[in-house]
Amino acid sequence: MTVTDGRSFIEEGAPAHDFFVVTGGRVKLFTLLPDGRRQITGFAEGGDFLGLAASTSYAFGAEALGGATLCRFPHAGMQRLTERFPSLEHRLREEASRELALMQARMTLLGRKTARERVATFLIERCSALHGSDVSQPVELDLPMPRTDIADYLGLTIETVSRILSAFKKEKFISIRSITHITLLMPERISMIAEGME
Amino acid sequence: MTVTDGRSFIEEGAPAHDFFVVTGGRVKLFTLLPDGRRQITGFAEGGDFLGLAASTSYAFGAEALGGATLCRFPHAGMQRLTERFPSLEHRLREEASRELALMQARMTLLGRKTARERVATFLIERCSALHGSDVSQPVELDLPMPRTDIADYLGLTIETVSRILSAFKKEKFISIRSITHITLLMPERISMIAEGME
DNA sequence: TACCAGACTTGATTCAGGTCAAGGTGATGG
DNA sequence: CCATCACCTTGACCTGAATCAAGTCTGGTA
Known part of the structure; x- marks a missing residue:
């Protein structure tokens, strides 16, 4: 089917x-x-x-x-x-x-999580779906879903998701190579944020 | 045990x-x-x-x-x-x-639900746990958990839960006989609120 | 190469719900 | 009968994320 x-x-x-x-x-x-x-x-x-x-x-x-x-x-x-x-x-x-x-x-x-924590959790989740949960070195991610879907998955708006991804980029935690293609430069930092420990 | x-x-x-x-x-x-x-x-x-x-x-x-x-x-x-x-x-x-x-x-x-919708949903949930989902006439409810637990269940703060229960009371949707004992005076209205249709 | 449409980003502003800070209430024990 | 303590309510204020409103980027088409 x-x-x-x-x-x-x-x-x-x-x-x-x-x-x-x-x-x-x-x-x-x-x-x-x-x-x-x-x-x-x-x-x-x-x-x-x-x-x-x-x-x-x-x-x-x-x-x-x-x-x-x-x-x-x-x-x-x-x-x-x-x-x-x-x-x-x-x-x-x-x-x-x-x-x-x-x-x-x-x-x-x-x-219970903040918007920042939610987006970080989402990235880590995608990451361990593909590879193991090795969080020590840069990982390339593919996000096959549009921002709208990410937002509806995380209980946020599309604008908030976009803003937070931009913030992570400015902080050098990730790099955005294309809309669907993101590299986690510092997975361990993102993982910390995801757990609410900053 | x-x-x-x-x-x-x-x-x-x-x-x-x-x-x-x-x-x-x-x-x-x-x-x-x-x-x-x-x-x-x-x-x-x-x-x-x-x-x-x-x-x-x-x-x-x-x-x-x-x-x-x-x-x-x-x-x-x-x-x-x-x-x-x-x-x-x-x-x-x-x-x-x-x-x-x-x-x-x-x-x-x-x-996706607002605080008001969450509290309404909680009340209806308790209601149909006890009785069927007959929503046409007043129902007495017993809330055995403290407000803190309700708040942590609904992803809200205790203050917000308290305020919304007070609002429902002022609107005559419920009556609060004691902290744990609440009567739904208009279950169908609360049910509507719970579904996001006001 | 230029145009277009859809998806994404960014900025300004608003507001729902959180935070902080007093009170109130009612069950228990002296 | 009053003191105490735990829990709940209420009020004033603040803030994180939503909303509203422009842009900008990308990939497909001619």
């Missing part, structure tokens, strides 16, 4: 019949308020599961971020599979647990 | 050996930043599972809220149990999924 850029393939609140696995590209998950305010609750990429949080209806919407491919599994079929392979059930629970732990960290970010 | 009021029984970051079920009383889960800022990521009560989000170390701390009783299950024992009763694994996943959906809603609250 292929989804083109910006195409929505899960509608928040729609009855949940399927379960997805991202096989290629990237996807963003979000919830909306009636007046259009949006919270991006996560990004998913190759190998990630989608729809674990689904009961009878989806608790989130999902949209491709620059083209993505997915595998769709109807719930009924999944149930047959888990009955046949009980270890799959275990795997799914592990996946859900990992996601839960991530979300707790993100709740702390949204509830 | 009994835990007295305010007693901490899970240390954030400690190696996770156990899994808990709350059998009585209430418990709060939280994460801390190095400088003491706190985000309460959830409240748990009778029947709730704790530690689903645990991998090798706990992603959160936990503390009793006015005395609680718990059942402790070592991970190893759990594993033996799930091997014996595969349906338990399924049950755990369901629990984790439910929790995931709740957390997505909470991320939207923390990232």
Whole structure:
């Protein structure tokens, strides 16, 4: 199943019949308020599961971020599979647990961190998604999502995200080679900021 | 296993050996930043599972809220149990999924809602935890947690929570019979505010 | 090479919620 | 019956991030 850029393939609140696995590209998950305010609750990429949080209806919407491919599994079929392979059930629970732990960290970010700390956390998060969490030397990052998405992910406005990236650049913590391509010059400093220790 | 009021029984970051079920009383889960800022990521009560989000170390701390009783299950024992009763694994996943959906809603609250909307959401949440989500007539609520905890749960300060409750009272949406005892006089109005539709 | 549209940046101003600082309240014990 | 302490409320003021408003950059097109 292929989804083109910006195409929505899960509608928040729609009855949940399927379960997805991202096989290629990237996807963003979000919830909306009636007046259009949006919270991006996560990004998913190759190998990630989608729809674990689904009961009878989806608790989130999902949209491709620059083209993505997915595998769709109807719930009924999944149930047959888990009955046949009980270890799959275990795997799914592990996946859900990992996601839960991530979300707790993100709740702390949204509830208690300053804008500067949020952006720093985001950079470090991207960084350890790609490479390990080695924070001792410069790292090149690719930010495949537009600033709007970063803002909606961090609970900020696009202007604030932009301003803080500029500030980090002026402070020589990062260099911005192009809109999507950023180098962390001092990852350990950014990591400190992310944890609220400046 | 009994835990007295305010007693901490899970240390954030400690190696996770156990899994808990709350059998009585209430418990709060939280994460801390190095400088003491706190985000309460959830409240748990009778029947709730704790530690689903645990991998090798706990992603959160936990503390009793006015005395609680718990059942402790070592991970190893759990594993033996799930091997014996595969349906338990399924049950755990369901629990984790439910929790995931709740957390997505909470991320939207923390990232995108105003203080007024957050407090309204909190009241409605408490309300539907006790009774159904019938929002048509006055409901009596018991808030067993101090204002500090409500504030840390909503990503606000205690002063803001207090001010907004007072405002709701002046607007005749609620009446405050005592610190812990609140009546929603117009639940449907509060519900509207919670969703950002005023 | 110049033009255009969409995305990003930057600046000026505003405001929601935080901070700081007094009070109030009510449960407990002397 | 009053003192004390912990928790809550209220007020005055401040500030970080939002909002409003121009620019600027980039990549695609002719």
